[in-house]
Structure formats: C-alpha cells, structure tokens
Amino acid sequence: MQLYEHTAAELSRMLQSREVSSVEVVRSFLERIDQVDSYLKAFITQTPVTALDTAGEIDSRRMRGENLHPLAGVPVAIKDNISTMDLRTTCASRILGNYIPPFDATAAAAVKRAGMPILGKTNLDEFAMGSSTENSAFFPTRNPWDPQRVPGGSSGGSAVAVAAGMAPLALGSDTGGSIRQPASLCGVTGLRPTYGRVSRYGLVAFASSLDQIGTVSLNAFDSALLLNLVAGHDPLDSTSLPGAVPDYTAGLEPGTKGLRVGVISYSSTEGFDPEVTETVQKAAALLEEHGAEVGEVSLSLTDYGLSAYYLIAPSEASSNLGRYDGIRYGYSAAGDNIETMFSRTRGEGFGPEVKRRVMIGTYALSAGYYDAYYLKAMQVRTLIRREYEKAFKKFDLLLGAASPTPAFKIGEKIGDPLQMYLSDVCNITDSLAGVPSLAVPGGFHSSGLPLGLQLTARPLQEQLLLKTARFFEAYRGQVSLRPGLEFIEKGGGSSAV
Amino acid sequence: MPVDFGKEVDYVAHLARLSLEPEEKECLAGQLSEILETARRIQELDTAGVEPTSHVTELPAVLRDDSVRPSLPLNRALQNVPQREKSFVKVPRITASELEQD
Numbered sequence: 001m002q003l004y005e006h007t008a009a010e011l012s013r014m015l016q017s018r019e020v021s022s023v024e025v026v027r028s029f030l031e032r033i034d035q036v037d038s039y040l041k042a043f044i045t046q047t048p049v050t051a052l053d054t055a056g057e058i059d060s061r062r063m064r065g066e067n068l069h070p071l072a073g074v075p076v077a078i079k080d081n082i083s084t085m086d087l088r089t090t091c092a093s094r095i096l097g098n099y100i101p102p103f104d105a106t107a108a109a110a111v112k113r114a115g116m117p118i119l120g121k122t123n124l125d126e127f128a129m130g131s132s133t134e135n136s137a138f139f140p141t142r143n144p145w146d147p148q149r150v151p152g153g154s155s156g157g158s159a160v161a162v163a164a165g166m167a168p169l170a171l172g173s174d175t176g177g178s179i180r181q182p183a184s185l186c187g188v189t190g191l192r193p194t195y196g197r198v199s200r201y202g203l204v205a206f207a208s209s210l211d212q213i214g215t216v217s218l219n220a221f222d223s224a225l226l227l228n229l230v231a232g233h234d235p236l237d238s239t240s241l242p243g244a245v246p247d248y249t250a251g252l253e254p255g256t257k258g259l260r261v262g263v264i265s266y267s268s269t270e271g272f273d274p275e276v277t278e279t280v281q282k283a284a285a286l287l288e289e290h291g292a293e294v295g296e297v298s299l300s301l302t303d304y305g306l307s308a309y310y311l312i313a314p315s316e317a318s319s320n321l322g323r324y325d326g327i328r329y330g331y332s333a334a335g336d337n338i339e340t341m342f343s344r345t346r347g348e349g350f351g352p353e354v355k356r357r358v359m360i361g362t363y364a365l366s367a368g369y370y371d372a373y374y375l376k377a378m379q380v381r382t383l384i385r386r387e388y389e390k391a392f393k394k395f396d397l398l399l400g401a402a403s404p405t406p407a408f409k410i411g412e413k414i415g416d417p418l419q420m421y422l423s424d425v426c427n428i429t430d431s432l433a434g435v436p437s438l439a440v441p442g443g444f445h446s447s448g449l450p451l452g453l454q455l456t457a458r459p460l461q462e463q464l465l466l467k468t469a470r471f472f473e474a475y476r477g478q479v480s481l482r483p484g485l486e487f488i489e490k491g492g493g494s495s496a497v
Numbered sequence: 498m499p500v501d502f503g504k505e506v507d508y509v510a511h512l513a514r515l516s517l518e519p520e521e522k523e524c525l526a527g528q529l530s531e532i533l534e535t536a537r538r539i540q541e542l543d544t545a546g547v548e549p550t551s552h553v554t555e556l557p558a559v560l561r562d563d564s565v566r567p568s569l570p571l572n573r574a575l576q577n578v579p580q581r582e583k584s585f586v587k588v589p590r591i592t593a594s595e596l597e598q599d
Contacts, residue, residue, distance in 0.1 A: 307538050373533075
C-alpha cells in the first residue's frame, strides 16, 4: 500500500509513531499528483516546494520532541477561493488570475498553524458558481470514476484531489451544495457545517448569508479531524458562532438505536435516477434494521427553495462582486473614463455563469422588482426554515440523496443553466435553513459511478452527522472507494474527452 | 405571464457595470427570461405577514472594541493594485466622466 492511499487518521498515527516522516508522506502525494493530475486537473496551483518545506520543518520539530497537532505533517489541498497569503488565489476567474492575497483566510491560517503542508489550490466553478467545475476560467476537472464525466461542483477540484489520492484531506466551500454534490459524485465524504461554525474570513465572498467552509475527506473520522481544526468563533467574522467547539472525533462510535430518522420525500422526483432513490431506501432500511425509528418527512417547499435560492444567491453575488472594478486588484481593462473601465474590466474578466448571476441579482435587487423577487425569496426562506423546524420536532436526522443523479457527462448541462441548477436540488434547502449537512458514499450506480447519501441535522449537530456516516461506513463492507484510474495507465489520456 | 428580459438586458447590464457583446446579450436575454420564469414560481406561495430571513444565525449586531490593532502595511495593502504611482492608486478621470453623464 502506498502512503497516498492512507486516510488522514492513519497518516496522523504513522507520523506520531514516527513510522514515516512527513517528507515521505508529502513526496508520495506529490508523486501521485504528478502521475494523475495532468489528466484529472484538480489543481489550479501546485505548491510542492512549500509543502516539502513545511513537511521538513514538522519532521525536525517532531525529532526535537515538540508537542504537535495531530494533523501536523498531514498534507491538505485548499479550494482556490480560500485566501492564502502570498499564494495566488484565483477563484478560477480571469478577473483574479494574478491575485496574490496579502493575508490568510482564518481557515488557511489554522491549517498552517497546525503544520499541515499545503499541496496546492484546487479548481472550482468560477467564484464557486456552478455544479460541475466546468465554469472554471482555466480548465474543467475530470471525474476520476469516468473521465468523460464532471466531478460535480463547485468544489470539484477538492473532491477529485481526495478521491484520486492526490490529497488525504481538502477544504472546500458550500453555498448551495458545492461540497456535498461533488463529494457525492466522486465517492468521498463532504461536510457542510452549520452556517457560522467555520469562519468565512478570507473566503472570497459569493453569497454571504449562505457561504460556508467545510471539509472533503475519505471518511467521517477524517472530516472530524479537520473540522476540529477549522471550527470556532472568529472575531474577524461577525457571523461566526460564539460558543465552545466540541471534539468532533469523540463519541463517533456508530449507534443508531432510537435515532429518529426522517426519509425525505420530495413532492416531485422528476429528474431523479431511480437507482438514487433505491439507494436512499436501502440506507433507510439498514438504519431501521439497527434500531432507528424511520419515518417519512415531506419537504414540500423544496422546488420553491430552488427558486428562492436562485434569487437570493445571485442577489448577494451581484452585490459582493461589485468589488471587482479593476482599481484595487485583479484584472483591469483600459478605458478612457471610469465607467468604461469598470464595464470592460467586468465584461472581460467574468465568465458566462458569473455574468448570468450578476445580471439576475442586479435585476432582482433593482427598483420595482425588489419586493417581488428578493424580498419574496427571503420570505420563502423563512417558510423553509419553519418546515425544517417542524421536521426536526419529529426527527433527529433527515436522510436523502446528495444528488439526484450520478455524475453527468462533461458538456451535458453547460448550455442549459436551469438544468445545471436542478442538480443542486437535494442540497439547497439545507443551505437556506443554515443547518449542517453531510454527503457520505451510499453505494454505486449500475454504471459503476458512486452515489451519495445526504444526512442533515439540527444546527450544531455535526457530531450526529459524523456518527451516522460512520454507521454507513461500518456496514459498507469491503467495497473499494478508490477509482481505478485505468484510463490514465492505459495512456488513453488526452484524447478521451 | 412570461418574463421578457430582452428589453431589460441593456439597462441591467448598465446597472451592473458589465459590458456585453451583442451575442452575449442575445443569449442572456433568453436564459434570464427562462430562469426568472422559474424563479417567479415563489409567487404562488402566500407569504403575507412572513418575516424575511436575511440571515440565519440570529446573532445581534456584533461590535468590536474600539482599539488599535495592527493592519496591513501600505505596501502589502497595495500589492495587487493594477496601476500604481508611489503610494497612490491611479484611476481614469472621475469628475469629467460624471459631468458627461449628466
């Protein structure tokens, strides 16, 4: 077994017992990246030199007997919308193509403080707007289970990095499913924590009332390790939640006795692959077999939630993205007056999906339409929160699919924005409600592609999500969750897509 | 009632300070009409008297202490400025352009 095939927890143990050095671990991941990433394209920027430097430093500190963080020496990949000081942070946008942050996001600072070598910055849909990573201004990322297919998005690069053994852990961000949907499509575990649990400071803003940093990992325990590191109150983010952070790795023994589980029934399952629905039913049956009380919960507002989301998120985006004006940072187009300069900079700097959302948002916020669109959508958000509150009176946990379909083909939906938006239908209402939600591998489609389950709990109940994910892991059996990547070894390479 | 975005595109693009090519405008007009048509479905819901949710945390406005903290040094803060002269940011004339608009 190669070092890059280990989980973060295993690597942590091997490092602490000095079975391996961090330099050896990082080298193994760097070699793996060299082997497969020119094909999969998970990384926008690779940082092998600084990763090895950090690893070397951690190794010598360990030799000196210093007390180190459990994740010290365990490498990590970071989504390229999380600011990293002196390391290019592009948001996969032309407008930030050369942007070098002068400061670290709080989550990035935590990773550095713990001594985790950063392997690089991962690809995403431009400004995290999308569900396939095809909206990257640089290149699409490929799904390691089938290179003709998308990895999901927007945290597609982070999901692929972990799925293909290029990083044991990754940070992502989730606004309307951007961690859970790609995790589902790539067969890895993705956690969107409660809104406010992880500081957003330094996360390049898309839709501030929905954006949340979270984890991508091989299993729930690894998520807990990384969440321990990044969760907590931050005075630099006024929306971060005060209050103590529990040890998320504690109390994760799988236990489902008496757990009240609501299986989500949608008003319409149009567009759902029948095998997805079947996988959810099997998971519910397994829980019931092990002592859970399983019932049905109707989230009748889901379709309206999607509509509300595609007004609220673009509205916030149109406001947040007002900062890209070519004056203080980023791409700057020439113009003989300031107005031309602004418009050209933004017209040339933003890609099609970003323009679409800025236009929708600007429209929804403009005079005469505000009440009918934005205000109404915020009221619908309240109705959705109430629906969740009602569901959580009866159930401790909601179970559903993390994506209505397995990974779709590259190019399949990119020309039809509405179809693309529908691929987040399972994820969006959780985001609107602000509750924590986790995607865990639930099985395989007959095509061989992974399918994800989605678990949702009350605010700050991340431990229940992790614990239940551990339950599913325990009953998974000896199924390999590693894609074979035979297409790379065969050299089918660059002509495949 | 279908939402006709065709007439609005120029106006909204101006509000958003977004220069668009003619093909982009045409494409956007169709797509945005379709998206807004779907988004309008929320009108079916009765929201009379429902408080809007702009934020889920229900935290009060958070104020920080009015104390001096270290901030980015000037050179760091200006390191990404596209057009710079010493410690100034260079921009096209603003006053003239505003006069022209009126």
